[in-house]
Amino acid sequence: MTGRPAGRPLVPAYLSTGGVTRPSRPHMERLTVLALGGEPRPTGLPAAALALLDALEGGSLAVVEAAALLRLPVSAVRVLAADLVDRNLVLARAPIPPAERFDPDLLKRVADGLRALKRA
Amino acid sequence: MAFAPSSAPSASSPHGIHLPDTARELVKILVAGPFGVGKTTLIDSVSEIRPLHTEEHLSEASAEVDDLAGVRDKTTTTVAIDFGRLSLPGGVVLYLFGTPGQERFRALWDDIAHGALGALVLVDSRRIDASFGVLGLVEESGLPYAVAFNDFPDAPRHHGVQELRRALDLEPGTPMVTCDARDANSSIDALLALVDHLISRDPVEAR
Numbered sequence: 001m002t003g004r005p006a007g008r009p010l011v012p013a014y015l016s017t018g019g020v021t022r023p024s025r026p027h028m029e030r031l032t033v034l035a036l037g038g039e040p041r042p043t044g045l046p047a048a049a050l051a052l053l054d055a056l057e058g059g060s061l062a063v064v065e066a067a068a069l070l071r072l073p074v075s076a077v078r079v080l081a082a083d084l085v086d087r088n089l090v091l092a093r094a095p096i097p098p099a100e101r102f103d104p105d106l107l108k109r110v111a112d113g114l115r116a117l118k119r120a
Numbered sequence: 121m122a123f124a125p126s127s128a129p130s131a132s133s134p135h136g137i138h139l140p141d142t143a144r145e146l147v148k149i150l151v152a153g154p155f156g157v158g159k160t161t162l163i164d165s166v167s168e169i170r171p172l173h174t175e176e177h178l179s180e181a182s183a184e185v186d187d188l189a190g191v192r193d194k195t196t197t198t199v200a201i202d203f204g205r206l207s208l209p210g211g212v213v214l215y216l217f218g219t220p221g222q223e224r225f226r227a228l229w230d231d232i233a234h235g236a237l238g239a240l241v242l243v244d245s246r247r248i249d250a251s252f253g254v255l256g257l258v259e260e261s262g263l264p265y266a267v268a269f270n271d272f273p274d275a276p277r278h279h280g281v282q283e284l285r286r287a288l289d290l291e292p293g294t295p296m297v298t299c300d301a302r303d304a305n306s307s308i309d310a311l312l313a314l315v316d317h318l319i320s321r322d323p324v325e326a327r
Contacts, residue, residue: 029235030148030234031146031147031148031215031235033139033143033146059138059139060138060139060143061137061138061139062146062215064174064215065172065205067174068172068173069137069172071175073174073176073177095145095146095147095235096145096146097144100144100145106147106212107237107315109208109212110147110208110212110214111312111315111316112209112210113206113208113210113212113214114206114214114308114312114315115308115312116208116209117206117208117209117308118304118305118308118309119304119305
């Protein structure tokens with residue numbers, strides 16, 4: 001466990017989503033992968049939405065990573081990201097591609113990958 | 121363990137936090153246990169990114185029985201959930217979530233546990249009973265798990281394996297290992313004990 005980070009977040013959680021409290025799509029998980037959608041940014045986006053787009057400039061992030069970087073609750077990032085997905089500003093994909101959801105080899109690849117990481 | 125303000129990661133200058141282009145599947149394992157058992161230490165020893173954390177709000181009901189050291193304000197009770205990441209060769213990205221095990225974290229627990237492969241339950245052999253709560257939550261959630269004793273230097277050595285298994289009321293097939301959470305290879309071995317257990321389970325009962 002860590003303590004609270006020093007300093008208040010830039011945007012209070014309850015303001016970050018513009019008052020919206022539920023994500024507009026149901027399947028925004030902690031590990032949903034977010035990436036920039038490529039549409040030009042419209043004017044008038046809330047600061048937290050801009051911060052999320054900025055965070056994705058260098059590459060994709062999981063929802064939980066975006067939440068940690070922006071110092072926002074995961075629930076707030078879910079709402080923010082879902083709104084940006086609706087506007088085609090952000091792309092979201094499932095943590096595991098649907099076709100591989102029940103891939104029996106996935107666990108074996110996790111085990112093989114862990115063994116490969118071990119330093120002799 | 122807390123971030124210094126000056127070195128906190130910022131969205132505008134990512135410190136290599138973005139996912140590698142090779143990332144295909146993102147999976148997670150819970151590193152569960154009571155406060156102070158070494159969850160963050162284990163995550164830190166193997167994570168490719170400096171462990172990050174999210175601030176999670178606890179429900180009103182849980183705030184009333186709050187005994188978190190350092191958390192005084194009952195109306196804004198939060199708990200920090202640490203996580204780390206390992207990009208494995210082959211395109212799988214493994215996330216480790218440090219998950220506290222008290223009953224009052226149940227709603228948060230269910231949210232974090234959703235879709236997890238399994239849980240590595242850390243136990244401190246100097247205070248085994250502190251892990252009873254987390255074992256109960258894991259078993260209720262149906263998450264497959266392995267138990268790892270974090271090897272504290274002053275931990276008692278006189279416990280026998282069977283004695284410990286009995287104290288924790290473990291099923292015969294549940295792996296129980298000892299690890300040094302500060303050591304990457306030792307932590308990976310503990311994670312492998314869990315993953316090998318997941319592989320060997322009967323596919324019919326797998327979720």
